[in-house]
Amino acid sequence: MSDALQVFVLGPGMITQLQVLPSLYHLQRQGVLGPITVAGTRATSLKALFDDAGHKRAFPGQSFTPVPDFRKHEPDAPDAYKAVLKKLPPRQCAVVCLPDQMHYPVIKELLLHDQHVLTVKPFVLTYKEAVELEGLARDRGLLVGIEYHKRFDDRALIARKRYRAGDFGEFKIGQAHLIEKYYYQHSNFQNWCTCENSDAFTYIGCHYVDLVAFVTGLLPVSVSVYSKPQPWPNGKMGYLWTDARVLWENGASLNVINGFGYPDDGPGGNTQGIVLHMDGPSGGGMMWHSDQFRGVKHGTLKQGGDPGDTAFMETNPDYFQLIWRGGEGLEPVGYGFRSIEYIAKAIARIERTTAGLSPKDALAKRKEMLAQYDCEGLMATPGNSSYNELVIEAGRLSITNGAREAVIEYGAEPYVRLK
Numbered sequence: 219m220s221d222a223l224q225v226f227v228l229g230p231g232m233i234t235q236l237q238v239l240p241s242l243y244h245l246q247r248q249g250v251l252g253p254i255t256v257a258g259t260r261a262t263s264l265k266a267l268f269d270d271a272g273h274k275r276a277f278p279g280q281s282f283t284p285v286p287d288f289r290k291h292e293p294d295a296p297d298a299y300k301a302v303l304k305k306l307p308p309r310q311c312a313v314v315c316l317p318d319q320m321h322y323p324v325i326k327e328l329l330l331h332d333q334h335v336l337t338v339k340p341f342v343l344t345y346k347e348a349v350e351l352e353g354l355a356r357d358r359g360l361l362v363g364i365e366y367h368k369r370f371d372d373r374a375l376i377a378r379k380r381y382r383a384g385d386f387g388e389f390k391i392g393q394a395h396l397i398e399k400y401y402y403q404h405s406n407f408q409n410w411c412t413c414e415n416s417d418a419f420t421y422i423g424c425h426y427v428d429l430v431a432f433v434t435g436l437l438p439v440s441v442s443v444y445s446k447p448q449p450w451p452n453g454k455m456g457y458l459w460t461d462a463r464v465l466w467e468n469g470a471s472l473n474v475i476n477g478f479g480y481p482d483d484g485p486g487g488n489t490q491g492i493v494l495h496m497d498g499p500s501g502g503g504m505m506w507h508s509d510q511f512r513g514v515k516h517g518t519l520k521q522g523g524d525p526g527d528t529a530f531m532e533t534n535p536d537y538f539q540l541i542w543r544g545g546e547g548l549e550p551v552g553y554g555f556r557s558i559e560y561i562a563k564a565i566a567r568i569e570r571t572t573a574g575l576s577p578k579d580a581l582a583k584r585k586e587m588l589a590q591y592d593c594e595g596l597m598a599t600p601g602n603s604s605y606n607e608l609v610i611e612a613g614r615l616s617i618t619n620g621a622r623e624a625v626i627e628y629g630a631e632p633y634v635r636l637k
């Protein structure tokens with residue numbers, strides 16, 4: 219384990235606790251990854267993550283180094299991560315779990331410090347930023363993997379195989395929805411998901427836009443997003459409910475609705491799914507995925523203590539679960555784990571393959587391997603998924619202009635404009 223990659227997680231929030239850190243712990247247990255450091259801003263959130271009872275049960279004896287270190291009473295500091303970065307040897311595994319608007323400056327800093335990057339979605343918020351970071355990473359031979367975990371759901375891979383083989387026909391029209399629970403309205407979202415920064419489509423709609431591109435290989439060409447702003451509980455105005463229409467290069471259309479108001483007593487963590495209709499020479503094709511209700515209903519004697527927990531649950535066994543598969547502790551299973559595993563192993567593979575080469579040869583080999591990942595397109599990278607940034611930009615342009623259609627112009631220098 220001594221030459222295993224060091225892991226540097228930035229952001230000890232919800233997604234780190236739920237999916238990212240347990241995945242990293244398991245990869246550490248398997249010897250794929252080495253010591254883990256987690257940087258945050260506040261001792262309280264780092265301590266809560268450090269003491270997480272579920273993690274302790276699943277990964278006995280494993281933990282991380284918190285920065286700032288609450289055990290040494292180090293003061294809260296928003297730039298504590300910078301000191302870690304300075305000392306980190308080049309080409310380790312940096313994991314970005316920060317609020318959306320911090321991704322661009324922090325990932326740039328990580329790349330300038332020669333670190334490989336695994337980042338949660340969205341990569342960045344503008345196409346220009348995506349291109350800049352793509353160039354930076356390519357020149358230095360660094361991998362940037364964007365964690366769109368729906369891509370690692372087997373149903374998406376089955377659909378992709380069928381679509382690419384022509385089994386479905388051509389995508390014509392579709393609908394997707396993802397509505398988060400109502401309690402989100404009272405969470406930290408009200409502080410940042412306000413009209414000037416974001417909206418329900420930007421936050422969560424990107425998953426289904428990326429999925430349609432992933433399955434069909436089509437590019438989105440125009441976006442319009444309708445929403446009537448309303449106040450969050452703290453009075454700040456937000457686009458809490460969005461209705462988006464995304465047009466594709468072949469003329470197909472996808473309607474995506476997003477919001478924050480699935481009933482807290484509802485049995486799923488949210489409600490979500492997608493239906494695509496296809497047209498072929500000899501008949502119609504269809505892809506219908508219920509992504510929240512996956513055929514499992516469990517009723518327990520008591521409900522859990524977290525917001526939105528219910529005693530009667532439609533548990534999703536496919537996204538992320540910690541289960542016993544023999545031995546000590548628990549193992550993560552599901553596409554949430556597989557997605558993190560794929561990116562972390564890709565970074566480890568690149569470093570393993572190029573170890574011992576001269577710096578010049580190692581850089582050339584890393585670039586060759588990165589080009590291969592870009593081309594395969596299983597993992598979202600800046601090089602193969604920047605249509606997502608264009609959709610975010612077009613969506614923001616539309617929603618802030620009364621749902622006017624915003625067009626994506628591809629070509630040498632893609633950009634978005636109001637139609």
Ligand SMILES: NC(=O)c1ccc[n+]([C@@H]2O[C@H](COP(=O)([O-])OP(=O)(O)OC[C@H]3O[C@@H](n4cnc5c(N)ncnc54)[C@H](O)[C@@H]3O)[C@@H](O)[C@H]2O)c1
Pocket residue numbers: 228229230231232233234257258259260263296297298299315316317318338339340365366367406
């Ligand atoms: N389905 C998905 O793919 C999915 C789901 C949830 C969140 N996300 C993404 O994950 C990211 C984080 O979301 P979250 O829900 O965990 O948010 P969160 O608010 O729970 O966590 C963000 C964390 O970043 C920390 N942070 C802020 N500034 C920092 C700094 N300077 N140094 C270190 N830490 C700092 C905050 O203290 C907080 O702990 C977002 O980009 C979000 O869009 C993706």
